[in-house]
Amino acid sequence: MDSIIFDLDGTIWDSIDTVLSAWNSVIRKNNQIKGELTRKDFEGTMGLQMNEISRKLFPTLSYKEQQQLVKNCAELENCFIEKHGGVLYPNVENVLSELSKKYKLYIVSNCQDGYIEAFYKYHKLEKYFLDFENPGRTSLSKGENINLIIDRNNLSNPVYIGDTEGDLEAARFAKIPFIYAKYGFGQVNHYDRAIESFEDLLSIF
Structure with a gap:
């Protein structure tokens, strides 16, 4: 093995509370949306792309309205992430530091353009990763x-x-092994390896 590619949300950190604050700031100004979003609402969208998230969270809006609302939310979200960050899982930086000595590290996340850069800016972890990609780009x-x-x-x-x-x-699409982060947001029944905490990666690699 020569490299490790990471998901971001639910794998390296939990940014839901920061994201929630940003999105609700936008939603309060939209008279078509009744009530604010909750943490549970966001947990149900983890791993989805933005168009899927917009359909799930704002089903009463037209496609065009959904796209505009999510665009506005995502833009403010990047600003909030850059200023407030999220909650890194325990010992993330120490583990990344150790892993980066032996392996090339990357991030691929289903997020908007600018989100990973905001994550880097607040938490100063860019030095451990060689490249990243997302559907926003x-x-x-x-x-x-x-x-x-x-x-x-x-x-x-x-x-x-x-x-x-x-x-x-x-x-599976990329035909590479999958390690399941069991401490994250999702439920996965099939995987090649599983970890109970981010630190467990040091016992695997």
């Missing part, structure tokens, strides 16, 4: 974005670490 699926990372960086034997069924499907 490419309009591709997670599996396709994993393949982009593999091709762009000439990886020969990577693994993908994530916490949702969508992460499993993306790894």
Whole structure:
């Protein structure tokens, strides 16, 4: 194995509370939406792309209205993430530091453009990762974005670490092993390895 590709939300950190604050700030100004979103609402969207999230959270709006609302939310979300960050799982930086000494590290997440950069800016973890990708930049699926990372960086034997069924499907699409982060947001029944905490990666690699 020469490299590790990480999902972000539910694998490296939990940013839901920060994201929730940003989205509800936008929603309060929209008279078509009754009530604010909850943490449970967001937990049910983990691993989905933005168009899927908009349909799930705002089913009463037209497609055009959904797209505009989510665009506004995502733009403010990046600002909030950059200023407030999220909750890193225990010992994330120590583990990344150790892993980066032996393996090439990457991120592929189903997020909007600018989200990973905001994560980097607040938590100062960019130095551990060599590249990243997301559908906000490419309009591709997670599996396709994993393949982009593999091709762009000439990886020969990577693994993908994530916490949702969508992460499993993306790894299978890319034909690489999948490690399930059981402490995250999703429920996955099939995987190659599983970890109970981020620190468990040090016992695997």
